[in-house]
Amino acid sequence: MDLQGKKITIIGAGIGGLTAALALHQRGAKVHVLEQAEAITEVGAGLQVSPNGMAVLKALGVDVALKARAVRADAVELRDYAAGRLVSRLDLGLVSENDPLRPTEYYFVHRADLIDVLAQAVRKSGIKVLLLQQVETVVPGDRPKVIMANGAEMTADLIVGADGLHSKVRPALNGTVAPFFTRQAAWRATVPNTMALPDVVQVHMGPKRHVVSYPLRGGELVNIVAVQEQVGWTEEGWHIPDDPVNLMETFKDFGGGVRRMLAEVSDVRKWGLFRHPVAPVWHKGHCALLGDAAHPTLPFMAQGAVMAMEDAWVLGDALEKAEDFEGGLAAYQDRRKQRVTKVVDTASKNAWKYHLSNGPLRMAAHMGIRMASTLAPRKMMGQFDWIYQYDVTKE
Numbered sequence: 001m002d003l004q005g006k007k008i009t010i011i012g013a014g015i016g017g018l019t020a021a022l023a024l025h026q027r028g029a030k031v032h033v034l035e036q037a038e039a040i041t042e043v044g045a046g047l048q049v050s051p052n053g054m055a056v057l058k059a060l061g062v063d064v065a066l067k068a069r070a071v072r073a074d075a076v077e078l079r080d081y082a083a084g085r086l087v088s089r090l091d092l093g094l095v096s097e098n099d100p101l102r103p104t105e106y107y108f109v110h111r112a113d114l115i116d117v118l119a120q121a122v123r124k125s126g127i128k129v130l131l132l133q134q135v136e137t138v139v140p141g142d143r144p145k146v147i148m149a150n151g152a153e154m155t156a157d158l159i160v161g162a163d164g165l166h167s168k169v170r171p172a173l174n175g176t177v178a179p180f181f182t183r184q185a186a187w188r189a190t191v192p193n194t195m196a197l198p199d200v201v202q203v204h205m206g207p208k209r210h211v212v213s214y215p216l217r218g219g220e221l222v223n224i225v226a227v228q229e230q231v232g233w234t235e236e237g238w239h240i241p242d243d244p245v246n247l248m249e250t251f252k253d254f255g256g257g258v259r260r261m262l263a264e265v266s267d268v269r270k271w272g273l274f275r276h277p278v279a280p281v282w283h284k285g286h287c288a289l290l291g292d293a294a295h296p297t298l299p300f301m302a303q304g305a306v307m308a309m310e311d312a313w314v315l316g317d318a319l320e321k322a323e324d325f326e327g328g329l330a331a332y333q334d335r336r337k338q339r340v341t342k343v344v345d346t347a348s349k350n351a352w353k354y355h356l357s358n359g360p361l362r363m364a365a366h367m368g369i370r371m372a373s374t375l376a377p378r379k380m381m382g383q384f385d386w387i388y389q390y391d392v393t394k395e
Contacts, residue, residue: 001322004028009146009156011135011169013040015111016291016308017162018118021127022060023316032156033122034133034146040119045188046216046223047114048073048201049107050388053306056313059393062121069113071215073106074199078369080362081206084256088373089200104388108199108223110190110216114305135168140285158325159287160315162308165276167293173281179274181233182298184351186271187226187247190216191264195257197222204258207357211251211258222261225299226251229355233272242270273298275348278341283329290315295340300350303343303387310392311336317395335395343387 006029010017013035021031049057049070057063078088092106122129134149138159146154161169197215204211208229216223228250244265251262276296282289291308315332322328356362372379 001319001324001328002028003316003319005030006157007032007155008158008160009034009154010160010162011138011146011167012161012163012293013037013119013129014162014164014291014308015114015118015305016293016312017160018115018122019056019060019309020160020162020290020312020315021122022062022118022125023312024319025122025125025127026060027316027320031127033127033129034135034154035129035131036134038132040115040129040131045111045190045225046108046214046221047111047305048214048302049109049114050302050306051105052388052390052392053309054105054107055391055393056309059313060121062117065117065120066109066114067107069117069217070107070109071199071217071219073108073201073214076201077203079202079204079256081204081209081211081254081256081258084204084258087205088369090373106388108201108214108216110221110223111305113217135163138169138172138287140172140287142286144286157286158319160290161287161293162290162312164292165296167289169287170279170289170293173284173287173289174279177277179276179296182273182275182348183229183231184227184273184298185230185233186228186273186299187224187242187268188271189224189244189247189265189268190221191224191261191266193219193222194264195222195261197261203354204254204256205354205356205362206251206254207362208355209251209254210351210354211254211262213258213261224261224265226262227273227351227354239269240271242268244268246270278337278344282333282337286325286329288315288329288332294336295344297340297344298347298351301343301347301384301387303347307340307343311340313392314395317392339390346387 008029008031010033013033021033025031073092076090136147136149139145143155144159161167201214212225278295290311297304314335318332319328
């Protein structure tokens with residue numbers, strides 16, 4: 001399908017939306033991006049870009065710019081909560097036994113820096129980004145419409161909903177389904193790297209809690225995500241302020257430098273972790289969903305942003321290879337839905353491994369992890385090759 005001159009409107013100038021804008025523009029489409037904020041910015045904190053995400057950025061020609069602002073990861077360290085005792089170290093530079101010739105590239109990057117890299121590429125490409133655009137809903141059809149909060153309407157050949165967890169496009173295709181609380185809440189913050197954390201992911205595992213940390217911006221900052229199991233929660237959101245004292249109190253029995261790190265926190269956000277089903281319908285009437293709008297995921301595999309980037313590339317590729325929009329959108333959903341469903345399910349099931357509360361069981365589990373990582377490190381690395389070593393640009 002020739003996308004040359006086709007008018008495509010993308011709702012949302014986040015990671016998925018900007019990546020999709022580049023992928024579709026690369027194939028000749030006339031792309032507009034609608035963003036409700038007054039500027040393309042992202043406060044947020046850190047994220048991890050695994051090799052499957054780097055493959056997309058390389059295909060779009062922005063991987064070098066990203067690497068200049070990111071920290072290349074050396075390893076993942078699993079540590080016991082009390083004294084920070086090392087349970088296992090997985091070398092991220094170690095090639096897996098499944099693909100011994102393939103290099104691995106894992107990067108830590110501030111979310112705002114990744115957004116900026118993508119935004120600069122979008123501006124350089126001449127893609128129009130319209131700010132302060134409050135979308136009310138969309139109307140699917142051969143010429144789908146975006147209806148704005150002020151009553152204005154915009155038509156396009158294709159509308160892509162990359163508008164995240166509270167998407168306006170998803171309910172137009174699927175109706176509304178209430179998410180359920182996972183009985184887990186998380187804090188996130190960044191602090192100065194006064195503890196000289198090396199270029200590794202550290203996961204401190206404790207009873208019903210864990211803390212993840214890794215460096216950002218040349219090692220100047222440390223990104224912190226701390227998760228606790230709890231019974232109740234009401235509000236779903238990513239930017240709810242909390243008192244750093246609450247964070248310190250929750251993890252006061254953690255050792256291994258965690259308390260020192262948390263003592264540096266001056267601004268922290270807390271959010272309840274809700275499970276949303278993967279959308280059953282990703283496209284209808286020349287409207288499509290992408291990223292969190294289609295498949296929100298819990299943060300326990302660090303794949304939310306990367307899955308959105310994979311979606312963006314496949315959407316462009318599927319449309320280019322199809323005869324028309326209907327065939328391209330159907331192929332896009334077929335190529336993505338099974339993979340992202342498996343990733344979402346894997347992330348949902350991963351947290352319990354860090355939260356074992358029974359002392360003897362935790363000791364036995366940690367011993368098993370230590371033995372496996374010592375005796376068969378390549379096998380340990382290879383267990384998630386289906387995620388990290390997958391390359392959508394070579395499908």
